[in-house]
Every structure is written in C-alpha cells, then in structure tokens.
Amino acid sequence: MKKNALYRIRQIALPRKAGDRFIGPGWFRVECRIAMFFWREVGACSSLDEARSFIRANAMHRRIARIPPRLIDRFGPDGKEI
Numbered sequence: 001m002k003k004n005a006l007y008r009i010r011q012i013a014l015p016r017k018a019g020d021r022f023i024g025p026g027w028f029r030v031e032c033r034i035a036m037f038f039w040r041e042v043g044a045c046s047s048l049d050e051a052r053s054f055i056r057a058n059a060m061h062r063r064i065a066r067i068p069p070r071l072i073d074r075f076g077p078d079g080k081e082i
Helices: 048-066
Strands: 007-012 016-018 021-023 027-033 039-045
Touching (some): 027 048
Antiparallel strands (some): 016 021, 027 039
C-alpha cells in the first residue's frame, strides 16, 4: 500500500504579501493534504530551510495535540471526590 505525503513544498515565482510581511519572488508555499486530491496552504516561507522547519514544527504540534490529557481525580455529581 502506497503512503501519500502529508505535506508538500512548492516554490512560487511571483512575489506576495503574507499577513503583514512581504515575501519576494521565489518564495516557498507549504501545503498540507486535506483529502486525496486537495491541498491547503498552511505556511508561506522565504527560504527552503524555513519551510522545512515549519513542517517539523507543524508535525510536532499535531502529534502533541493527539496526546490525551492526564486524569488527575474524578468527582461525582455532588462535587465530592470519588
């Protein structure tokens, strides 16, 4: 079974304004797969190294978000500890 890539980096030739900063020509678009044939832009970076570190940080954030919170104590409907 073939494993599809979750992220991709595309180099865009035209300059762009991303938020409050200007990205010159040759910027890199980081995209995340949302369905079999559909990609969504998750970041705009000015260098390839910045795009790679963005993917690492985003992947780590997604892994941490999947970790369930630790259960400390249980309380009943009357508010007392079980």
